[in-house]
Amino acid sequence: MKVERVKYVIWAADWKRALRFYRELFGAEVVKESEVMSEVSVCGATIGIHGGGEGKRTWTGLSFQVPDVIVGAKEVVAAGGQLTREPQPEGNEPPHLAMCVDPEGNEFMLTRKRGG
Numbered sequence: 001m002k003v004e005r006v007k008y009v010i011w012a013a014d015w016k017r018a019l020r021f022y023r024e025l026f027g028a029e030v031v032k033e034s035e036v037m038s039e040v041s042v043c044g045a046t047i048g049i050h051g052g053g054e055g056k057r058t059w060t061g062l063s064f065q066v067p068d069v070i071v072g073a074k075e076v077v078a079a080g081g082q083l084t085r086e087p088q089p090e091g092n093e094p095p096h097l098a099m100c101v102d103p104e105g106n107e108f109m110l111t112r113k114r115g116g
Helices: 015-026 069-078
Strands: 007-012 029-032 037-042 045-051 058-065 082-085 097-101 106-111
Touching: 007 015, 007 058, 007 106, 015 037, 015 045, 069 082, 069 097, 069 106
Parallel strands: 007 045, 058 106
Antiparallel strands: 029 037, 037 045, 082 097, 097 106
């Protein structure tokens, strides 16, 4: 089988709000926009945002690596998201993980590269 492209799809009750969240927070480039399905590109990855979601809390498996998880977590909240696990101190290293939720209930992680 020849795979032409890989896209990860999330659901949104308010797809316009979701599109705005990912565009503003992650600098996502809007690749396609329609009333049913929109696509954004974040750091070369395609995320489809499909309307018709119920807004229920759903684990997506999405992880966004950022230079500073503490700063990133604050930006998630400022953009209208929530934190389900705030960045935690980790001995002599800065926090490497924050668990987040977008305004549509889609859960994702912010991570920081660890070690060398």
